[in-house]
Structure formats: C-alpha cells, structure tokens
Amino acid sequence: MAISKDVTISEIAARANVSIATVSRVINQAGNIKAETKQKVLQAMAELGLNPSTYCGIKAPADSRSILVCLPNFQNPFNADVIEGIQNAAMARGYRTFFYAASDLRFSLYEYEKIIDQNNFCGLLLVHNVLDTEQLNKIKLKYPVVMCSEHCNLPDVSFVSIDDVYSSQIAVNYLLSIGRSRIALINSQLTNAYARFREKGFLSALNKAGLQANNNWILHITEIDFDIAVSVITSLLKGADRPDAIYCVSDVYGAAAIKAIQNYGLRVPEDIAVVGFDNISLSKMVVPALTTINQPKKQLGHQACEILINLIENPSTPPQHILLDTELIVRSST
Amino acid sequence: MAISKDVTISEIAARANVSIATVSRVINQAGNIKAETKQKVLQAMAELGLNPSTYCGIKAPADSRSILVCLPNFQNPFNADVIEGIQNAAMARGYRTFFYAASDLRFSLYEYEKIIDQNNFCGLLLVHNVLDTEQLNKIKLKYPVVMCSEHCNLPDVSFVSIDDVYSSQIAVNYLLSIGRSRIALINSQLTNAYARFREKGFLSALNKAGLQANNNWILHITEIDFDIAVSVITSLLKGADRPDAIYCVSDVYGAAAIKAIQNYGLRVPEDIAVVGFDNISLSKMVVPALTTINQPKKQLGHQACEILINLIENPSTPPQHILLDTELIVRSST
Numbered sequence: 001m002a003i004s005k006d007v008t009i010s011e012i013a014a015r016a017n018v019s020i021a022t023v024s025r026v027i028n029q030a031g032n033i034k035a036e037t038k039q040k041v042l043q044a045m046a047e048l049g050l051n052p053s054t055y056c057g058i059k060a061p062a063d064s065r066s067i068l069v070c071l072p073n074f075q076n077p078f079n080a081d082v083i084e085g086i087q088n089a090a091m092a093r094g095y096r097t098f099f100y101a102a103s104d105l106r107f108s109l110y111e112y113e114k115i116i117d118q119n120n121f122c123g124l125l126l127v128h129n130v131l132d133t134e135q136l137n138k139i140k141l142k143y144p145v146v147m148c149s150e151h152c153n154l155p156d157v158s159f160v161s162i163d164d165v166y167s168s169q170i171a172v173n174y175l176l177s178i179g180r181s182r183i184a185l186i187n188s189q190l191t192n193a194y195a196r197f198r199e200k201g202f203l204s205a206l207n208k209a210g211l212q213a214n215n216n217w218i219l220h221i222t223e224i225d226f227d228i229a230v231s232v233i234t235s236l237l238k239g240a241d242r243p244d245a246i247y248c249v250s251d252v253y254g255a256a257a258i259k260a261i262q263n264y265g266l267r268v269p270e271d272i273a274v275v276g277f278d279n280i281s282l283s284k285m286v287v288p289a290l291t292t293i294n295q296p297k298k299q300l301g302h303q304a305c306e307i308l309i310n311l312i313e314n315p316s317t318p319p320q321h322i323l324l325d326t327e328l329i330v331r332s333s334t
Numbered sequence: 335m336a337i338s339k340d341v342t343i344s345e346i347a348a349r350a351n352v353s354i355a356t357v358s359r360v361i362n363q364a365g366n367i368k369a370e371t372k373q374k375v376l377q378a379m380a381e382l383g384l385n386p387s388t389y390c391g392i393k394a395p396a397d398s399r400s401i402l403v404c405l406p407n408f409q410n411p412f413n414a415d416v417i418e419g420i421q422n423a424a425m426a427r428g429y430r431t432f433f434y435a436a437s438d439l440r441f442s443l444y445e446y447e448k449i450i451d452q453n454n455f456c457g458l459l460l461v462h463n464v465l466d467t468e469q470l471n472k473i474k475l476k477y478p479v480v481m482c483s484e485h486c487n488l489p490d491v492s493f494v495s496i497d498d499v500y501s502s503q504i505a506v507n508y509l510l511s512i513g514r515s516r517i518a519l520i521n522s523q524l525t526n527a528y529a530r531f532r533e534k535g536f537l538s539a540l541n542k543a544g545l546q547a548n549n550n551w552i553l554h555i556t557e558i559d560f561d562i563a564v565s566v567i568t569s570l571l572k573g574a575d576r577p578d579a580i581y582c583v584s585d586v587y588g589a590a591a592i593k594a595i596q597n598y599g600l601r602v603p604e605d606i607a608v609v610g611f612d613n614i615s616l617s618k619m620v621v622p623a624l625t626t627i628n629q630p631k632k633q634l635g636h637q638a639c640e641i642l643i644n645l646i647e648n649p650s651t652p653p654q655h656i657l658l659d660t661e662l663i664v665r666s667s668t
Contacts, residue, residue, distance in 0.1 A: 008440060008525070009466055024468055027444055066453075074408060074417045074433070083408045083435075091437055096449070099408070099433040101417075103425055106342060110361055115430070119400075120453060132343055134358055191342075226615050255619045262621060281560050285589045287596060287621050 016044035066096045067308065068121040070112055072128040073101050076224050077280045078250070078297060082127060082149060085301025093309045097125075109135040116143050123312045125304060126150075129192050144311040148304035150193050151321070158311065158319045160304040164194050167293050167326045168201025169208075171247050171275050174291075174328055176209050180245035180273055184217035184236060186253045188224065195220070198249045198277070217243050221253065229256030230263075237264045244272060245334075251276035251283040254290045258333060273334040288332030296324045350378035400430045401642065402455040404446055406462040407435050410558050411614045412584070412631060416461060416483060419635025427643045431459075443469040450477050457646045459638060460484075463526050478645040482638035484527050485655070492645065492653045494638040498528050501627050501660040502535025503542075505581050505609050508625075508662055510543050514579035514607055518551035518570060520587045522558065529554070532583045532611070551577050555587065563590030564597075571598045578606060579668075585610035585617040588624045592667060607668040622666030630658045 009027075013020045018037060025033055026041040069086055071079055083099065090097045100115070102108030109132055112124055116139075123144040130136050130152045139145055140157055151159035175183055185202050188195040199218070206213050219236060221229050233246070233256055246261075248254040254276025261272050268274055268288055276283055279294035303322060310317045343361075347354045352371060359367055360375040403420055405413055417433065424431045434449070436442030443466055446458055450473075457478040464470050464486045473479055474491055485493035509517055519536050522529040533552070540547050553570060555563055567580070567590055580595075582588040588610025595606050602608055602622055610617055613628035637656060644651045 021468060024466065027441060074414045077411060077414075080407075080409045080411075087435060087437075096434070100430070101421060103421075107361060118454070132358070134355060226619060259619065259621070282616065282619065285560060285593065285616065286619060287593070 012041065012044050012048060012050075015047060016040040065094070065122045065312070066098055066120055067123045067125055067305070067312075068112065068116060068119075069097050069099045069125045069127060070108065071099060071101050072105055074099075076250075077252070077282060078278045078295070079127060081280070081297035082301040085298035085303075086125065086127075086148070086305045087301075088298070089302040089305035090309070093306070095309060097305075102128075105129070106131065109139055113139050113142070123308045125308050127301075129194075131191065144308060144315065146304050146308040146311065149300055152193070156319045158304075158307050158321065160300050160307065160320075160322045160324065162295055162300075162326050163323045164197030165201035165204070167277070168198040168247070168249075169205040170326070170328050171277070171293055172202055172205035173209075174330075175245045175247065175273060175275060175334070176205070178273070178334060181209075181211055182214070182217075182242075182244045184214075184243035184246045185219070186229065186233060186246060186248040186257060187218065187220050188249055189220050189222060195249060202247060214241070214243075216241070224250050224252050226252055226256050226259075229253045230260045233257050233260040234264065237261065237266070242272075245275070246272060247275045249277045251278045251280045251290055251292055254292065254333070255282055255286045258286055258288070258290070269332070269334050275334060279329055283329075283331070286333075291331045291334040292329050294327045294329050296326070299324055346375065346378050346382060346384075349381060350374040399428070399456045399646070400432055400454055401457045401459055401639070401646075402446065402450060402453075403431050403433045403459045403461060404442065405433060405435050406439055408433075410584075411586070411616060412612045412629070413461060415614070415631035416635040419632035419637075420459065420461075420482070420639045421635075422632070423636040423639035424643070427640070429643060431639075436462075439463070440465065443473055447473050447476070457642045459642050461635075463528075465525065478642055478649065480638050480642040480645065483634055486527070490653045492638075492641045492655065494634050494641065494654075494656045494658065496629055496634075496660050497657045498531030499535035499538070501611070502532040502581070502583075503539040504660070504662050505611070505627055506536055506539035507543075508664075509579045509581065509607060509609060509668070510539070510545075512607070512668060515543075515545055516548070516551075516576075516578045518577035518580045519547075519553070520563065520567060520580060520582040520591065521552065521554050522583055523554050523556060529583060536581060548575070548577075550575070558584050558586050560586055560590050560593075563587045564594045567591050567594040568598065571595065571600070576606075579609070580606060581609045583611045585612045585614045585624055585626055588626065588667070589616055589620045592620050592622070592624070603666070603668050609668060613663055617663075617665070620667075625665045625668040626663050628661045628663050630660070633658055 009020055009023050013023045023041055026038050087097055102111055126147045127149055129150045133152055133154055147159035151161045187199055190196050203213055219232055221232055246257045248257055254274055257274045258268050261268050276290045276292035279292045283290035283292045343354055343357050347357045357375055360372050421431055436445055460481045461483055463484045467486055467488055481493035485495045521533055524530050537547055553566055555566055580591045582591055588608050591608045592602050595602050610624045610626040613626045617624035617626045
C-alpha cells in the first residue's frame with residue numbers, strides 16, 4: 001500500500017490522540033499501558049494501513065532465526081537485486097538476513113565457519129564462487145549451505161544459477177545474426193565459474209558459425225570495476241586490427257566499452273556494437289542503452305533463500321540444482 | 335601485493351609439496367599436523383606473498399567482536415563505498431561487520447534493539463536517517479551507537495556527515511556563475527535530513543542571488559530509483575515554462591535527468607545543464623559525464639566506524655560531530 005509508506009509515528013499518535021511516547025511503548029511492548037490506550041493505538045495503525053502485528057513484535061519474536069549471507073563485496077550492482085530477493089524470501093518465512101563480505105575470498109569458508117560457530121546463524125547462503133570444495137564439504141556437514149548465482153560441482157550442495165554457456169551462445173548468435181563476425185570478449189578472471197562457462201559459450205557459438213576466435217580479443221579483467229575496464233578496452237581499440245562487436249560478461253564492462261569506444265572517437269553501434277550481461281539498471285542509464293542478457297536477479301536470491309530455509313527446517317530435503325531462464329534484451333547499443 | 339591476489343590453496347600445496355587437505359588443516363588449525371609439515375606450509379605461504387598470520391586464525395580470534403551496520407537497503411550505489419570504508423576501519427581494528435537492512439525504517443530501531451539483545455554485537459552503526467529520537471535515546475543507553483552519513487539532533491550521539499546546506503550552495507552558485515538562473519531542484523522526501531538541508535541550501539543560494547525559486551520546479555522523489563526519477567523529470571520538462579538547469583541531490587537522479595532530457599529531444603548541457611550529488615561511479619559512466627558534488631564516501635564510513643570502535647573500547651569517549659569536506663567536480667553535463 002503506497003499510503004502506508006508515508007505514515008509516521010507522529011501521525012499514528014495524532015490519530016490515536018496519544019503522545020508519541022505512548023505509540024513507542026505500544027510498538028516496543030514496553031512499560032505499563034492501559035488496554036484501552038493500547039487498543040486506540042492499534043486501531044489508529046490499522047486505519048493508517050499498517051498491520052499492527054508486523055510492528056508490535058509479533059512478526060519478529062525473541063527467537064527469530066538468522067541467516068548469514070556472504071558476498072564478495074557490496075560494489076557489484078548486480079548483487080543489490082539478488083539481496084532484495086533474498087530479503088523478501090527470508091522475511092516471508094520469518095527469518096532475518098545478515099550480510100557479510102569476506103576479507104579474502106580464497107580463505108572465506110574458514111572465516112564463515114568460525115562466524116557460524118560463534119553466533120546464532122542457522123544457515124549459510126553463499127553468493128560467490130567457491131574454490132575450496134573440501135572446506136565447503138566440511139561446512140555443509142555442520143550447517144545448511146546453499147549457493148546463489150554461482151555454483152560448484154559438489155552434487156549435494158544446492159544452488160540456483162543460470163545457464164551461462166547457453167546465455168553466451170544467445171548473445172553471440174544475436175551479434176552474428178546482425179552481421180557482426182569480428183567479436184571480442186570482455187570477461188572476468190577464469191577463477192570464477194561464470195567466467196569459464198561464458199567463455200565456453202562464446203567460443204562454441206563462434207565455432208558453430210565456422211569462425212575462429214581471435215585470442216587478442218579475449219580479455220580478462222581482474223575485478224568488476226568500470227575504470228579498469230575502460231582502460232583495458234581502450235587498449236583493445238588501439239590494436240591495428242579492431243573488432244566490430246564487443247560481448248561483455250557484465251553490464252559494468254558494457255558501460256565501460258561504450259565509454260571507451262566513444263572516447264576513442266568511434267560510434268556505438270555503427271562502428272562497434274556492444275552487448276552486456278545482467279540487465280542491471282545501469283544498462284538503461286547509459287547512452288546508447290545497452291543490449292544485454294537479463295538475469296532474473298531477484299528470483300535467483302529468492303529461490304536460493306527458500307531452498308536454504310527448507311533445508312534448515314527439514315535437513316533431509318534433497319539437494320536441488322536449478323538453472324533459471326535468461327533472456328536477450330535488445331536496446332540501442334547493437 | 336598484486337601477486338598474492340592470485341595464489342590458490344593448490345599453489346600453496348604444490349610449493350610446500352603437501353596435499354591440499356594438509357594446507358586446509360594448517361589454515362584451519364585443525365587435526366594433528368607435524369610441526370615440520372606445518373612449517374613447510376607456512377613457509378610456502380610466505381614465499382607466495384601471503385602473511386600466514388592473516389590466514390591461520392591469528393587475526394580472527396575466537397572472541398572476534400562484531401559490529402551491526404544498518405542501512406535502509408543495498409540499492410543505493412552511494413552506500414557501496416561507505417560500506418568499504420566501514421569494513422576497512424573495522425578490519426584494521428580486528429572487528430567484523432555485519433550489514434542489515436530494516437524491513438521498515440520507521441520502526442527499525444525497535445528491530446535493531448531486539449537484534450543486539452539477542453546477539454553478540456558490541457556496537458551499532460546507523461547509515462540512515464532516524465526519526466524516532468526517543469528510541470535512539472533508549473538504545474544508546476544500552477549500546478554504543480554512531481551515525482554515518484545522516485545525523486540527528488541528539489547532542490550525545492556521534493555522527494560523521496557532510497555540510498549539506500553549504501554543498502547545495504556551492505552547486506547552485508556554480509550554476510549561477512555559468513549563466514543559469516532558471517534552476518530546478520530534484521530532491522528526495524523531506525523526511526530525510528539531507529534532503530531538508532540540501533533544499534535549504536538551494537533556496538538560500540537563490541535568495542542570496544536575488545532570485546525566487548519556482549515551486550513547480552522543486553520535486554520530491556519517493557526513493558532513489560532511476561525509473562521513477564526519469565518519469566518525474568519528464569513531467570517537469572513538459573511544463574510550458576522550462577528550467578535551464580537541474581540540480582539533483584543524487585547522481586542517480588542526475589543520470590535520470592540526462593536520460594529524460596535526451597529522450598525529450600533536448601541537449602545536455604546546451605538546453606539544460608545538470609548537476610548531481612555524491613560522485614558515485616555512475617556519474618562518470620553517463621554521457622555527458624555528470625558534474626557533481628563529491629562526497630568522501632569511504633572516509634565517511636571509515637571515520638564513523640573508528641569513532642564507534644573508540645566508543646566500544648572506551649565508553650567515556652565524548653561524542654563527536656564531524657562534517658567532512660565535499661567538493662564540486664565539473665564535467666560535461668554543465
């Protein structure tokens with residue numbers, strides 16, 4: 001309800017004809033309050049479109065359970081929507097979510113294990129790549145664990161992800177269909193499973209079309225960072241031989257490609273077409289707007305969190321390996 | 335060290351001539367390992383540029399302390415840098431940070447109090463506006479609390495923020511100096527302290543220049559959302575009377591202004607100049623790049639977290655109210 005978004009405690013107080021302090025005490029279930037006064041406050045909340053049970057400690061009982069959600073960092077805008085999906089699923093099931101970024105991803109699972117040992121978390125949701133499957137194996141014997149966005153090859157760890165190989169093929173086939181055949185790939189480091197799979201899809205689509213990939217046009221960027229990507233892509237443009245399309249495994253790289261191409265005095269899409277990946281809001285903000293592969297970001301987070309909660313509540317739930325659908329969104333950069 | 339970023343457990347194992355499992359056990363301080371074997375692993379880590387003490391449980395002792403950091407959500411890219419500053423400060427002092435977004439900001443402080451009551455957090459860092467100062471007063475008697483980015487008027491709660499009034503005056507004075515006098519304001523809801531202060535600065539700068547603000551050109555957007563902002567700004571452009579500059583209190587609104595103006599067939603900056611706020615990376619990604627007010631985002635987070643840790647370690651630390659410097663960054667949108 002849009003109206004309830006703007007209700008403040010002072011409005012509740014005004015409507016109930018009590019002080020703000022009284023509204024506070026009712027919400028906080030603290031102090032002595034006459035039943036009649038309490039009823040007036042609850043009534044006012046309901047009239048203002050608020051569900052009193054949501055705000056008066058009923059939905060968040062003292063034993064409310066908590067999930068630890070681990071991300072590589074909070075910089076990649078892709079994760080903002082994944083987080084929203086996780087939060088919504090957790091809230092609907094009465095769980096709280098706490099977000100944590102490891103100080104060093106290579107050793108992160110040791111850190112998470114310590115954190116869960118020391119705290120009240122009842123499950124672990126991993127929103128990043130795991131290299132150390134031995135340690136993951138160890139943790140999953142102690143605590144419910146589910147992976148979101150990325151996945152690993154342990155058959156008994158559930159994950160929700162996308163088909164990266166197929167999605168790359170869709171992107172490359174589309175570029176081929178509009179007459180581009182000199183296609184560069186801007187990828188992340190191959191330590192990320194998604195990067196390996198997307199590169200595989202890129203190569204197989206070219207191969208299927210009878211084309212040979214140009215190894216000078218396959219670049220791996222150390223982190224999803226706009227400035228780094230601009231300089232890497234600029235060096236690509238300086239080569240004697242130049243691509244007529246750039247396929248980027250992230251919209252951040254795609255935005256950087258547009259910037260680098262335009263800075264270099266070339267036009268998007270006339271000289272070089274650009275395709276991104278993720279469909280984050282940035283892809284609509286840049287000019288020209290970015291053609292991209294949509295990932296169902298909120299759904300990835302939502303479904304992974306639901307599977308984790310099912311596992312928490314019923315440890316015998318069988319593992320699930322889910323690949324959600326992606327889709328090509330054509331905009332002006334191609 | 336760039337090299338150490340790429341070291342994996344298998345490389346450590348190869349160099350030490352032991353199994354991956356052995357490296358795991360050393361890092362995890364688990365199981366029986368011969369002193370000689372352990373020494374080989376630590377030696378290999380050191381040779382690969384890793385500090386063994388960082389990874390072998392020394393830096394994260396069993397009693398590692400945790401800080402609860404509360405945000406309105408994870409969607410505003412401004413907060414990604416603030417978070418990084420918080421994490422860096424906490425890590426340097428041996429604290430862990432857990433990030434939490436309230437389900438409803440109006441009642442968030444009740445939720446935080448319950449969470450801290452039930453968990454091991456030793457301090458609360460608020461990265462959002464607080465309306466309910468009575469409840470804040472109550473929490474701060476129980477737990478160390480510091481505010482970051484936003485601030486409230488309780489004299490004994492420390493905060494680190496910026497001078498919003500002055501920053502707005504800088505932005506408006508700059509637009510006046512380049513010959514624009516018909517200036518619109520795209521603001522957030524006035525329930526946010528920053529929005530009230532930035533509007534105050536906007537009005538006072540116009541007033542000082544002998545100009546009258548046009549109330550039809552002062553718009554308040556419900557949340558920091560690109561799509562909502564585009565539609566609100568488009569309706570502004572449709573008016574018979576049109577501004578020659580738009581001052582936006584967020585770069586997200588600034589990017590939306592550029593998009594709306596270009597969609598409408600007008601040019602930035604020739605027809606309408608645009609100024610944003612925050613200097614998030616988005617401001618460099620859009621074309622034309624956005625003139626904006628830089629906020630020292632990492633420093634805001636870093637300093638607020640340091641003050642909180644000082645307060646945790648010495649409860650008699652006097653409150654500090656710190657305003658960090660902002661600066662105007664001129665780019666092509668003006």
